[in-house]
Every structure is written in structure tokens, then in C-alpha cells.
Amino acid sequence: MSGLHTNEAAGGSQAPAVEARSILDKLAxxxxxxxxxxxxxxxxxxxxxxxxxxxxxxxxxxxxxxxxxxxxxxxxxxxxxxxxxxxxxxxxxxxxxxxxxxxxxxxxxxxxxxxxxxxxxxxxxxxxxxxxxxxxxxxxxxxxxxxxxxxxxxxxxxxxxxxxRAKTTAPRMKAPRRPVSEVFSWERFERPAASCYPVKPAKDYPFCKIKNESNPFAQWDPTQWHWDQIADFRGYSVWAKSPLAGVYVSRRQGDALRSEHALLPDLGPGARIIEIMPWGGTTTTALLDAIGPRVSLSVAELSMNNLTFIKERLRREGHDVTRVSFDLIKGDRLPYEDASQDVVVLPQVLEHVPDPQRLLDEVKRVLAIGGAVVASTRNATSAYGALWRAHEAKAQIPNQGPFTPLPAETVAGWMAARFAIEEESGIGAEATGDAGVLKHEDRYLGRLYAMRGRRV
Known part of the structure; x- marks a missing residue:
């Protein structure tokens, strides 16, 4: 906190400033x-x-x-x-x-x-x-x-x-504030570019036309965002949730996560696994349950704010956070050495990034020979994809950031160009209501497309 100033030369006293600072610190x-x-x-x-x-x-x-x-x-x-x-x-x-x-x-x-x-x-x-x-x-x-x-x-x-009154077990955490230097300026508007988010081109942007369920200016296409803008958006908006255990997880979501994690390969003691951009840590909690205690997990996110949130969520779910490393992604490069990892998990991530193929190149780089990638993505060629185009995409961007569903067959092609595909699944035949697993010719029709591939 900066100090309050008094005019001592004019006979002012420091007492009012000290009292004010004490009150303001308590309010903060x-x-x-x-x-x-x-x-x-x-x-x-x-x-x-x-x-x-x-x-x-x-x-x-x-x-x-x-x-x-x-x-x-x-x-x-x-x-x-x-x-x-x-x-x-x-x-x-x-x-x-x-x-x-x-x-x-x-x-x-x-x-x-x-x-x-x-x-x-x-x-x-x-x-x-x-x-x-x-x-x-x-x-x-x-x-x-x-x-x-x-x-x-x-x-x-x-x-x-x-x-x-808060429960004695409630999180005692204040959501992060932006640096004050980012949110004020002298004489004219000046603000860091990362905190000014993209919108669709328009002559003007009347506030009265913008609602949560209808935002004609919302730019859902992540290719129109820079990495630092996505990091900023996700890093602050994640705190619109809470790291409480068990909340914000539906039965359908839990069933879908179990189907995704069923694609994980057998993991021996000491195996090194990375989860990329899980946002609030709901998927991280399920992943830790799936892999057991003998595996080393790293979580990579775009903002330290996300990592702080995920760490607290894991604590509240009863996980030992000392067995997890929390690593910061800067731009489009993963913070890991070449051929250093056994498994990389991408939980509905590709549709969120400016260049999904570049991210897959990075996944291939950090995987050891014989290492596996397990990825899922919202499928544009599904009942959900139709719902997204007709309704969701006309609304405000959700707190996890901009995304555009990708065609399952396109993603499968990207994967096949880099990895040997071992298993594929569609998850959820309906737009929102189920998490059933689809195989064979139906695998490209699910709400989610999920796969496992190997680096050869």
C-alpha cells in the first residue's frame, strides 16, 4: 500500500493519515x-x-x-x-x-x-x-x-x-488485483495491450447491445488473440470460480473426464506426465485420481494466477501438491526440455490456442520417443458443434477464454501427421446431455473427440 501524504510544512499532522491508512489497509x-x-x-x-x-x-x-x-x-x-x-x-x-x-x-x-x-x-x-x-x-x-x-x-x-461467516475451512484467499499501473493513466488513455481484448470489427460498440447471452462483438476465434491476451484473460477470470473441493463439476463432466483418462497408457513408477492449460484444475484433480501416487505430474499454464488457483484446488481435493510441479508457459513454447516427458495431456485445449498445430509440434518436441499424447477437443462436426454455432458463439466468451470447436477429422489428421494414433473415441452423442463413448465410424460424431498417439 502506498502512503497517504499530509502537508506538514503547512502545519498538518501525520495522525489523520496514519488513521486513514489503518482503515484503508483493513478494508483492502x-x-x-x-x-x-x-x-x-x-x-x-x-x-x-x-x-x-x-x-x-x-x-x-x-x-x-x-x-x-x-x-x-x-x-x-x-x-x-x-x-x-x-x-x-x-x-x-x-x-x-x-x-x-x-x-x-x-x-x-x-x-x-x-x-x-x-x-x-x-x-x-x-x-x-x-x-x-x-x-x-x-x-x-x-x-x-x-x-x-x-x-x-x-x-x-x-x-x-x-x-x-466463512467456514473455518473456507479458502482465505483474495483474488489477484491487476497492478495499479495497468488500470490508470494520466491525461489520456494508456493501457497494456495484453489487457485489451480482441473484438470483431465494428463501426462502434454500444454497451446497450452487449449482454451475456448475446454479444455481437465477442471474438471467439482464438487465432485472433495473442498468447499474452489469452494468458491475461484466463489468469484473472479463473478467480470468478472458487477452489472449493467438488464444486463446478457436473456428473456429465465427470463421466467425460473418466472416458478421456481411460485413454492414458500404462504408467510405470516415476513416469513423467504433463497436463497443459487445465485452467481451473478440475481436470487436474481427476487426472491425479487416475494416475496414482507413483507418477510425476507437471501442470503448465499461461499465468501464475492460474497456477496459484489450481494448487489451492488440489489441496482442497486432498492431493499432495508437493508431488506436482507448476510451470509457466511463455508464448507458444512449452517450458520443458526436448524428449523429456513420457505423457502429455491436452484437456480440451487445442480449440483455445492461437495456433493448435504449433502447440502439437511443441508436444512432439518434449515427448520422449515412445511417449504418448492424450488429447481431447470440442468437436465442430457434432450436435454440440451445431449448438455452439447457433447459440453459444453468439454469447459472451466464457471465463476460460475464447474457443472455437474444431472438426474431429481435422484434428485426427494433425495428430496422424505427428504421432502414431493408437486409440480414438467420440464422447457424447447429444449436444449437452450425455457422456457415452462412441467408437469405430461414430468416433468423429461425439461432442468431444479424444485420442491417444505415440511419438515414434
């Missing part, structure tokens, strides 16, 4: 929590937190905000279900829904800014009282929320603030 320790103990908070304390919140500034002082506190367990469970699975909605002590009255002071979203200011005042109030909280924009279906909250049509809900 606030971190989002997704793992609450569920113990109740007295209603009068919750009302005091809201009271503190409305001391925030309001556009034109109209204070057209409204805050609905939910503490009933059944209603919190309903809120969780509506949100699509935010488990902390059910586990927190209280949810405060953030609402505003439509039709007044909307210039530059001023009424929304007002609600945001009040929300942060509440967060600081909760923090100073020894509680933890998390603000959520992902609250789910608006119609269902209107029914839950009895919200009149002239009001909208734009978020929810979950408040409670």
Missing part, C-alpha cells in the same frame, strides 16, 4: 467468500448493514434503490436453484437482493451505479463487523426471481449480496 483485506457456515445473523444487524449501505451517494439523490433481505432457508434454497447452482446462496446467512426503480436517472446507467455504490458500502460494513460476503450478478432467471421476491414490473433486480 476484504475478499469474496463462497463457503459460508450458515449461522444466522440477527435481523437488527442486517438492517444496520443496509442502513450503512444507503449512506452511499445516489444519482440526483433520488435513492430509487430497494434492498430485499432473504433469510428463510427454503427461500434461500429457491434462490440457489434459480441462480443455476450458486451453492453459497443457500449456505449464507442472508441474501440481499439489489433492486432499482425503472424510469428515473438512467443516463449512463446512473441508477445502476447508485445501487452498486450502496452494495459496496454494505460489503465494507459487513467486513468491518467481521462477516464475509460476495456480490453476484449471476442471479438467474428474472421471471422466477420476480415471483420469489413479489417484485413489481416497475422494479428490476440486478444482483445479490450474500453475507455470513
Amino acid at each position: 483485506q476484504r475478499a469474496s467468500c463462497r463457503d459460508f457456515d450458515g449461522n444466522p445473523i440477527a435481523h437488527e444487524i442486517l438492517e444496520e448493514i443496509v442502513h450503512d449501505g444507503v449512506e452511499a451517494p445516489s444519482s440526483c439523490n433520488q435513492q430509487n434503490w430497494h434492498f430485499i433481505i432473504i433469510t428463510d432457508p427454503d427461500r434461500k434454497q429457491q434462490a440457489r436453484d434459480i441462480s443455476g447452482g450458486n451453492h453459497h446462496f443457500a449456505e449464507c446467512s442472508a441474501l440481499i437482493y439489489l433492486c432499482f426503480q425503472k424510469g428515473w436517472t438512467h443516463g449512463n446507467f446512473s441508477i445502476v451505479q447508485s445501487v452498486a455504490g450502496a452494495c459496496y458500502h454494505m460489503m465494507l460494513s459487513a467486513h468491518l463487523r467481521g462477516y464475509q460476503c460476495i456480490w453476484n450478478a449471476g442471479i438467474g432467471d428474472q421471471a422466477a426471481l420476480r415471483d420469489l421476491l413479489a417484485l413489481p414490473p416497475t422494479f428490476d433486480v440486478i444482483g445479490a449480496l450474500a453475507i455470513g
Whole structure:
């Protein structure tokens, strides 16, 4: 933290600056929590937190905000279900829904800014009282929320603030902040290129046309991104999740991972295996379960932020992180010596990178003769590929970064040009609903294409 300055020559005292610095340092320790103990908070304390919140500034002082506190367990469970699975909605002590009255002071979203200011005042109030909280924009279906909250049509809900005490086992980690030098400039706009992400060419980019489910400017094609932009995007957005054990994994996803890992070769003691770009570590957890304790695993990612997150996720899944090395990829070159590895695993990675064939050349370089590559990719020539083109690709890019599904037969051709293919599978005949394994002539029709090849 930088110091606060006083004008001592003009008779100023250092005491106010010291007091301010102490308060600001305490506020800077606030971190989002997704793992609450569920113990109740007295209603009068919750009302005091809201009271503190409305001391925030309001556009034109109209204070057209409204805050609905939910503490009933059944209603919190309903809120969780509506949100699509935010488990902390059910586990927190209280949810405060953030609402505003439509039709007044909307210039530059001023009424929304007002609600945001009040929300942060509440967060600081909760923090100073020894509680933890998390603000959520992902609250789910608006119609269902209107029914839950009895919200009149002239009001909208734009978020929810979950408040409670963290479990003793909850992660005590604050998501990384960008260096301040990256996010401000003097007199004119200046920002590092890596943190300015590609968009589709357009005459202008009106904010009102951009929504999560519909973003006409989102650039999903990773060949239009630089490696450092992808690293920046993934390295910060991974913290939109949480390293809690067992969360954010569906049954279908788990079944698909087991099918992918079934392609792993027999691994003797001391075998060296790399997993490339697993993002949040869900696949890493499953991989460690699959390979057993006698194998050496290295995880390679584009950002130290990703590696910190993955390491904490593995700890919480009960894995010994001392048997795993965490290595930083810089650009398009893997951080390993030639012919140094026995197995390389690419978990739905090729569709995320600017030059997938260049990455496969790197995989071949680091594999020992006789070493194996196990790769999977989202398949463009599948029911999922059709769904992606019709719907997903019209939405905002997900937190794991830009991707474009690849045709299974094209990927198989890239593999065959570099490796001796030993086994191939399609995974998931339906667009989203299953993880069945497809073989023979159907192997190129699955939602995922997976294969094992050898360097010869």
C-alpha cells in the first residue's frame, strides 16, 4: 500500500493519515467468500448493514434503490436453484437482493451505479463487523426471481449480496488485483495491450447491445488473440470460480473426464506426465485420481494466477501438491526440455490456442520417443458443434477464454501427421446431455473427440 501524504510544512499532522491508512489497509483485506457456515445473523444487524449501505451517494439523490433481505432457508434454497447452482446462496446467512426503480436517472446507467455504490458500502460494513460476503450478478432467471421476491414490473433486480461467516475451512484467499499501473493513466488513455481484448470489427460498440447471452462483438476465434491476451484473460477470470473441493463439476463432466483418462497408457513408477492449460484444475484433480501416487505430474499454464488457483484446488481435493510441479508457459513454447516427458495431456485445449498445430509440434518436441499424447477437443462436426454455432458463439466468451470447436477429422489428421494414433473415441452423442463413448465410424460424431498417439 502506498502512503497517504499530509502537508506538514503547512502545519498538518501525520495522525489523520496514519488513521486513514489503518482503515484503508483493513478494508483492502476484504475478499469474496463462497463457503459460508450458515449461522444466522440477527435481523437488527442486517438492517444496520443496509442502513450503512444507503449512506452511499445516489444519482440526483433520488435513492430509487430497494434492498430485499432473504433469510428463510427454503427461500434461500429457491434462490440457489434459480441462480443455476450458486451453492453459497443457500449456505449464507442472508441474501440481499439489489433492486432499482425503472424510469428515473438512467443516463449512463446512473441508477445502476447508485445501487452498486450502496452494495459496496454494505460489503465494507459487513467486513468491518467481521462477516464475509460476495456480490453476484449471476442471479438467474428474472421471471422466477420476480415471483420469489413479489417484485413489481416497475422494479428490476440486478444482483445479490450474500453475507455470513466463512467456514473455518473456507479458502482465505483474495483474488489477484491487476497492478495499479495497468488500470490508470494520466491525461489520456494508456493501457497494456495484453489487457485489451480482441473484438470483431465494428463501426462502434454500444454497451446497450452487449449482454451475456448475446454479444455481437465477442471474438471467439482464438487465432485472433495473442498468447499474452489469452494468458491475461484466463489468469484473472479463473478467480470468478472458487477452489472449493467438488464444486463446478457436473456428473456429465465427470463421466467425460473418466472416458478421456481411460485413454492414458500404462504408467510405470516415476513416469513423467504433463497436463497443459487445465485452467481451473478440475481436470487436474481427476487426472491425479487416475494416475496414482507413483507418477510425476507437471501442470503448465499461461499465468501464475492460474497456477496459484489450481494448487489451492488440489489441496482442497486432498492431493499432495508437493508431488506436482507448476510451470509457466511463455508464448507458444512449452517450458520443458526436448524428449523429456513420457505423457502429455491436452484437456480440451487445442480449440483455445492461437495456433493448435504449433502447440502439437511443441508436444512432439518434449515427448520422449515412445511417449504418448492424450488429447481431447470440442468437436465442430457434432450436435454440440451445431449448438455452439447457433447459440453459444453468439454469447459472451466464457471465463476460460475464447474457443472455437474444431472438426474431429481435422484434428485426427494433425495428430496422424505427428504421432502414431493408437486409440480414438467420440464422447457424447447429444449436444449437452450425455457422456457415452462412441467408437469405430461414430468416433468423429461425439461432442468431444479424444485420442491417444505415440511419438515414434
